Amino acid sequence: MRAVVALGGNALLKRGEPMTADRQRANVRLAAPALADLARSHELVLAHGNGPQVGLLALQAAAYTEVEPYPLDLLGAQTQGMIGYLLEQELGNLLDADQPLATLLTMIEVDPDDPAFQNPKKFVGPVYTQAEADKLAGEKPWAFKQDGEYWRRVVPSPEPVRIFEILSIKGLLNHGVLVICAGGGGVPVMFDPQSEHTLVGVEAVIDKDLASELLATNVDADLLVLATDVDAVYRGWGTPQQARIDRITVNELRELDFAAGSMGPKVEAAARFVEATGKRAAIGALDHIGAIVDGTSGTHVVVG
Template identity: 45%
Template sequence: HGNGPQVGMINLAFETAARAGAMSHPMPFPECGAMSQGYIGYHLQNALNRELADRGIARRAVTVVTQVEVDPTDSAFQNPTKPIGAFYTKENAEKLSAANGYAMKEDAGRGYRRVIASPKPQNVVELPMIKTLVDAGYVVIAVGGGGIPVIRDGNGYTGVPAVIDKDFASQTLADLLDADMLFILTAVEHVSLNYGKPDQIDLEVLKINEALDFIAQGHFAKGSMLPKVEAAVRFAAKKDGRVAVIGALEKASLAIEGKSGTRVER
């Protein structure tokens, strides 16, 4: 699941508290991400458990606070682009940058915001625990918001201020679990060419080589459909017989039956 609005709200609340003098420093961003995983996971698992019980299904959902390892040499750290938190004047942005070492950039003429990196996921730290729960029949909620970004630090891990794309994180977890299918559920029913235009074409099947051509031609919006298609291609390309499906959340059951969504395959 995503966490954009929630982690932004948590981060803003602590920034506001720090400005008001209630805290000496804003809450570090990895901790904000961890809070959002617990907050969203709590609601998701309770909703799922209630529905499972209502349907007489003897399974239960559980949330795993998940760390996702990233490469400290990832080029994304040299060019942070993901805006988070409140808007500031140029003067206040410069003060924040000097005081906390934040990278600050102007955001669409609305003021200055903190920007952080969006590195690619390399590994899921809690993979053994997630696999154990899946094998035991639990419905596992994991890598929420793309996971808490961490780097290896001796025998442990240290959080870093970054945002991992949730589609790439889900694809990485699916790879590591050796899943046969990956479903990426969103607000639209299909991957489309010429999206939102009179000549829009909805795709039911998308071969990997076709997807790569469409990506090169700029058919998919950055930060929207592009990472979903890229994640689906990465998953399907790793192993024969794998299929990724991109479709609408409310039509997930139809997508499982092959009656809705876009199938990405070799």
């Protein structure tokens, strides 16, 4: 079986933890045994989030004022390499020496006419007072929105359209390579409106779960797993009526509402994969990954 597993941010940094290299490695080391067990029995493709890592790089850039902050596409590319290195090394320490692994820098095309560019919503980088945000907005082509009592930069989150490295990913999989790719939703790129054959980076963040769905569909995966820090999807989460969902058809899932900032993108990605392929998608806790693949843990989305 070919499985695409999208690792949530908790695979590297749990809520409230310091963003140190040692802590990120320790969390990958905790996740690695379950992923290695999966890789021994199935073809495995790993995608991952990078929100905390990009945020850290943005904070570091804000502290160094001698140069302009690096654009988000470059920060995304940096984190793909860093996180891929950690995953490769910790998995390689557990797998047989002859198991090949590869991290692939992944560019994903977005449409310049995507409505998301007219309404940026994705928070990135450090927090500011309103006065600081207003000053920066006057100096840079940045948009800001209130986030609690502070203000933060917001960027568009356009839909993923095409994975440029998909043929390379498929070729590696066909040769038995465990592939790590599409990190952080991929590096967002588009064709320059002034030159249709020239790719340029984009100041945007592609949703990691939607990019993982596109990846899973494109590599003909049998299963898409969206790993997070809760054991399943729940109806009425956080209310006295909350109820765990073990198995649900995609049509039934479409009738439910989920928060856009938490479970919403995972549910949407699962629904899209099932609709596009007729196969199974699952959402659940990373430390239950083996049971999720076996169908005994998590929430499983199937054809109606």
